[in-house]
Amino acid sequence: MRTSHAERALDEAFDAVVLAGGRARRMAGADKPGLPVAGRSLAARVADAVRDAGRLIVVGPPRAELPHAIAVREDPPGAGPVPALRAGLAEVRAPWVALLAADLPFLRPRHVAALLNAARDAEGGGAVMVDDEGREQWLLGCWRAARLSAALADYRGASLRGLLGPLEPVRVFLTGPDAAGRRPPWYDCDTPDALARARRLLTDGEE
Numbered sequence: 001m002r003t004s005h006a007e008r009a010l011d012e013a014f015d016a017v018v019l020a021g022g023r024a025r026r027m028a029g030a031d032k033p034g035l036p037v038a039g040r041s042l043a044a045r046v047a048d049a050v051r052d053a054g055r056l057i058v059v060g061p062p063r064a065e066l067p068h069a070i071a072v073r074e075d076p077p078g079a080g081p082v083p084a085l086r087a088g089l090a091e092v093r094a095p096w097v098a099l100l101a102a103d104l105p106f107l108r109p110r111h112v113a114a115l116l117n118a119a120r121d122a123e124g125g126g127a128v129m130v131d132d133e134g135r136e137q138w139l140l141g142c143w144r145a146a147r148l149s150a151a152l153a154d155y156r157g158a159s160l161r162g163l164l165g166p167l168e169p170v171r172v173f174l175t176g177p178d179a180a181g182r183r184p185p186w187y188d189c190d191t192p193d194a195l196a197r198a199r200r201l202l203t204d205g206e207e
Helices: 005-012 042-049 081-089 109-121 145-153 160-167 176-180 192-201
Strands: 014-019 056-059 070-072 096-101 126-130 136-144 170-172
Touching (some): 014 042, 014 081, 042 056, 042 096, 042 109, 056 081, 081 145, 081 160, 096 109, 096 145, 109 126, 109 170, 126 160, 136 160
Parallel strands (some): 014 056, 014 096, 056 070, 126 170
Antiparallel strands (some): 096 136, 126 136
């Protein structure tokens, strides 16, 4: 039986869950996702990378720069990434979900597209980006929403690796100019020094 264009589009649709809570201890408790890099907040930059998502779900406080986002909170706030993912996934409606940290200044739509394409072509639970040292970046991946929801229902741990690893995701490595660049998509701003470097590498208004 032939699949209609509408059915194919639905099968390929994705939502995005961006984890934007936490206590940012290494940033002296600052609102890390709201910190500006080249004139725009970190959270806004990540949101731009998933501009094609059907729903943008931000787990954290509402953000004025993201008026179209659905803001939810884990219970209790700051409980960790697994409760945050559980809260965000409850708002997902698409068959695929991009799970992202909110402090990735160099993430671009092409990186998300590479993850989605890899996940759709595989038989496992999704796809995860691997950094230049061979480490999976669990807050930079795309997943089958149904598989992720089922895994969460039975999971009692606190580690994203413990949750996502058994889904046997495709490991996605960068190729081309991104592979040798100074601005990889997994670069996060966990410390003041990392934030300062990101600001040096991006200029105002740069995408």
